[in-house]
Amino acid sequence: MTKFLDGPFAATFGYLILFCLCLVLFLPGMTTLPPFDRDEARFAQASRQMLEEGDYIRIKFQEQDRHKKPVGIYWLQAASARLTNPEALWPYRLPSVLGAVLAVLLTFSLARRAMDIRFALAAAALLACTILLVTEAHLAKTDAMLLASITAMQVALARCYIRPADQQPEPWLWLLFWGGMGGSILLKGPVGPMISGLTLLTLFIADRRAPETITYGRFAWLSGLRPKAGLLLTAAMVLPWLIAVSLATDGSFVSDAVTGDLLPKLISGHESHGAPPGMYLLLFTLTFWPGSLLAWPTLVQTWSLRKTDRLVRFLWAWIVPSWIVFELVPTKLPHYVLPMYPAIALLIGVWLATLTQRAAHPGVSSTTAGSPGRFATxxxxxxxxxxxxxxxxxxxxxxxxxxxxxxxxxxxxxxxxxxxxxxxxxxxxxxxxxxxxxxxxxxxxxxxxxxxxxxxxxLPELRGFWVSRAVLQTVDSLRREHPDLSGLVASTGFQEPSLAFLLGTPTRLVNHLDAASHLLEHPNGLALVESRQEQRFHEAVGNLGLDVERLAIIRGFNYSKGQWVTIGFYAAARQ
Known part of the structure; x- marks a missing residue:
C-alpha cells in the first residue's frame, strides 16, 4: 500500500480506499434492519406517499401535513425508491449512504492538500468510523445528506482560506459552496447557512487581531466565491419549491415550520428532547467513538496551533461557535452536532502528522507543539x-x-x-x-x-427489539390462516410510525373507541390492542354490541418509550 500512496495516483487510490471503507461500514444491515421509530419511519413513509399520491410539493404522513423540514430529502428518497422498489425500506436509506460517503470523500479532498496523504486518509477514515455517522448512514433521514452539503460548503471555504496568497482559487469552488448552501437549505433550512456564517464571522473577528503573516489580506481570500452568481444559484435551487409549497398550502408550510418546529426548539426542550448546556460535550466520547480516544488530546494540543496554522485556525472557527450555539439551544438530539465532526477528524489528522514530524526530528523545536496548561492536561x-x-x-x-x-x-x-x-x-x-x-x-x-x-x-436478529416487524409477521401469518382477514388494520396503544410503513399507508393509528368502531365498520379487518388499552377497548366493543375474538398476542420492547408492550390481535367474532 505504501507504494501506491507514494505514487502519482496516490489521491485516486486514497479515494478508492475510503469508498470501499464506506461500503463496508454503511451497507451491512441496509436491507435487513427494520424501520427505526420514529423519525426514520416518518421520513420514509412521507416519501413513499409522494410516490403513491403523485404530489411532490406537499409533505404528508398519512393524512397529517408534515410541515417541519423542507422537501430535499423527500425528493431524494422518492427518486431512489422510484428507481428501485418503493415497497422496500432500503431505497429510502440510499440517500443517507450517499451523503455519508460524500462527506467522507470531501473531508479527504481537503485533508490531502494540507497534510501527508496517510494522515489525510486517517482523518477521513476516522470520520467514516464514528458511531454517529455510521448510524445516520443507516437511517432514512436528513442528517447524513445534510452533513455532505455542509461539508461541501466548508471545504470550499477552507480551500479559499488556506491557499497561498499568490495562488488563484479553483474556478469551481464557488459552485461547491453555493450548491452546498442550496442543498442544505432544501434539506434543513437555516442550519447550513448558520454554520458557514458563524465560521466566517469568527474568522473575520479573529483575523483582525492576527498578524498579516497569518491573514495575508484578511478578506481577499473570499474573492473566489462569486457571491452574486452564487446567490442566484442558491435562489434558483430553493425558491421554486418554496413558492410552490406556499401556494399549495396557502402559506401554512413556512409559518408552521417556523412556529411549530423551529421556534419551539429554540425556546424549550421540544418533544421531550430538552437537555442542559454541556450535554453534547458529555456525549462526545460516545458519539465520536471509537475515534474519541484520539479526539480529546487532539483538541487540547491543537488549540495553540490556530495562531500559526491557517487550516487549524479555520477548523477551530468551524467547530467552536456552532458547537456553542447547539449547546445553548434547549432542544438537543445527538446528531445536531454531526456537521462539526469533519473538522474534528481533520484536527486529528493534523495532530498525528505533527507527532510524526516531531518523532522524526527530535532535536528540532517544533512550532506546532502545543503547550497546554495544567488544567488542560x-x-x-x-x-x-x-x-x-x-x-x-x-x-x-x-x-x-x-x-x-x-x-x-x-x-x-x-x-x-x-x-x-x-x-x-x-x-x-x-x-x-x-x-x-x-x-x-x-x-x-x-x-x-x-x-x-x-x-x-x-441488531436485525433481535426479535424483541422490533415490535413493528413482529406485528407485520403476525398479521401475515393470521391472513394466511384466515384468508378473509384481508381488511385494514387499526392499532391502539401501540402507534409507532413504523406500523404505517410496514403495514401500508391506510393503517389506522387510533384510540380505543376508534379501534372498536373499526371492527364494526370492517368485519374483515384487524384491531391491534396494547394491553394498557385492553380494558377500555372491551368496554367500547361491548357498548357497540360487537363480539370480538383474540387471535394472537405478542410481546416486545418499545424502545421509543422505553417500555415493554403486549399487543393482542382482535377480529370480529366468526359466526
Whole structure:
C-alpha cells in the first residue's frame, strides 16, 4: 500500500480506499434492519406517499401535513425508491449512504492538500468510523445528506482560506459552496447557512487581531466565491419549491415550520428532547467513538496551533461557535452536532502528522507543539477514562442485550463483544505508551470489524427489539390462516410510525373507541390492542354490541418509550 500512496495516483487510490471503507461500514444491515421509530419511519413513509399520491410539493404522513423540514430529502428518497422498489425500506436509506460517503470523500479532498496523504486518509477514515455517522448512514433521514452539503460548503471555504496568497482559487469552488448552501437549505433550512456564517464571522473577528503573516489580506481570500452568481444559484435551487409549497398550502408550510418546529426548539426542550448546556460535550466520547480516544488530546494540543496554522485556525472557527450555539439551544438530539465532526477528524489528522514530524526530528523545536496548561492536561485523561468505560460497557451490553430482550444467547453478540473488548484493550495499551498512530490503526480496524457484525447480524436478529416487524409477521401469518382477514388494520396503544410503513399507508393509528368502531365498520379487518388499552377497548366493543375474538398476542420492547408492550390481535367474532 505504501507504494501506491507514494505514487502519482496516490489521491485516486486514497479515494478508492475510503469508498470501499464506506461500503463496508454503511451497507451491512441496509436491507435487513427494520424501520427505526420514529423519525426514520416518518421520513420514509412521507416519501413513499409522494410516490403513491403523485404530489411532490406537499409533505404528508398519512393524512397529517408534515410541515417541519423542507422537501430535499423527500425528493431524494422518492427518486431512489422510484428507481428501485418503493415497497422496500432500503431505497429510502440510499440517500443517507450517499451523503455519508460524500462527506467522507470531501473531508479527504481537503485533508490531502494540507497534510501527508496517510494522515489525510486517517482523518477521513476516522470520520467514516464514528458511531454517529455510521448510524445516520443507516437511517432514512436528513442528517447524513445534510452533513455532505455542509461539508461541501466548508471545504470550499477552507480551500479559499488556506491557499497561498499568490495562488488563484479553483474556478469551481464557488459552485461547491453555493450548491452546498442550496442543498442544505432544501434539506434543513437555516442550519447550513448558520454554520458557514458563524465560521466566517469568527474568522473575520479573529483575523483582525492576527498578524498579516497569518491573514495575508484578511478578506481577499473570499474573492473566489462569486457571491452574486452564487446567490442566484442558491435562489434558483430553493425558491421554486418554496413558492410552490406556499401556494399549495396557502402559506401554512413556512409559518408552521417556523412556529411549530423551529421556534419551539429554540425556546424549550421540544418533544421531550430538552437537555442542559454541556450535554453534547458529555456525549462526545460516545458519539465520536471509537475515534474519541484520539479526539480529546487532539483538541487540547491543537488549540495553540490556530495562531500559526491557517487550516487549524479555520477548523477551530468551524467547530467552536456552532458547537456553542447547539449547546445553548434547549432542544438537543445527538446528531445536531454531526456537521462539526469533519473538522474534528481533520484536527486529528493534523495532530498525528505533527507527532510524526516531531518523532522524526527530535532535536528540532517544533512550532506546532502545543503547550497546554495544567488544567488542560486533565481533559485527555478524563476523555480517555470515559472512552475506556464506554468500550467495556458496550462490550458487556452486546452480550446482555439479547439475553434481556429475547431471553436467548446470541453468538453474533458475543463476536461483536469480543471485537470491542479486544480493540479497547489494545488501543488503551498503545495509548498509554504514546503510540498514537498505532492507536489510530487499531481503532479503524476494530470499527471495520465490529460495525458490520452489529448492524448486519446482531441488531436485525433481535426479535424483541422490533415490535413493528413482529406485528407485520403476525398479521401475515393470521391472513394466511384466515384468508378473509384481508381488511385494514387499526392499532391502539401501540402507534409507532413504523406500523404505517410496514403495514401500508391506510393503517389506522387510533384510540380505543376508534379501534372498536373499526371492527364494526370492517368485519374483515384487524384491531391491534396494547394491553394498557385492553380494558377500555372491551368496554367500547361491548357498548357497540360487537363480539370480538383474540387471535394472537405478542410481546416486545418499545424502545421509543422505553417500555415493554403486549399487543393482542382482535377480529370480529366468526359466526
Amino acid at each position: 486533565w481533559i485527555p485523561k478524563i476523555g480517555a477514562g470515559l472512552w475506556l468505560a464506554i468500550g467495556v460497557v458496550l462490550g458487556i451490553g452486546l452480550i446482555v442485550a439479547p439475553l434481556y430482550l429475547d431471553k436467548a444467547f446470541s453468538w453474533w453478540g458475543v463476536l461483536a463483544a469480543l471485537i470491542v473488548l479486544a480493540m479497547t484493550a489494545l488501543a488503551w495499551r498503545a495509548y498509554q505508551e504514546g503510540r498514537m498512530t498505532q492507536v489510530c490503526g487499531i481503532l479503524l480496524l476494530g470499527a471495520v470489524l465490529v460495525f458490520p457484525v452489529i448492524l448486519g447480524k446482531g
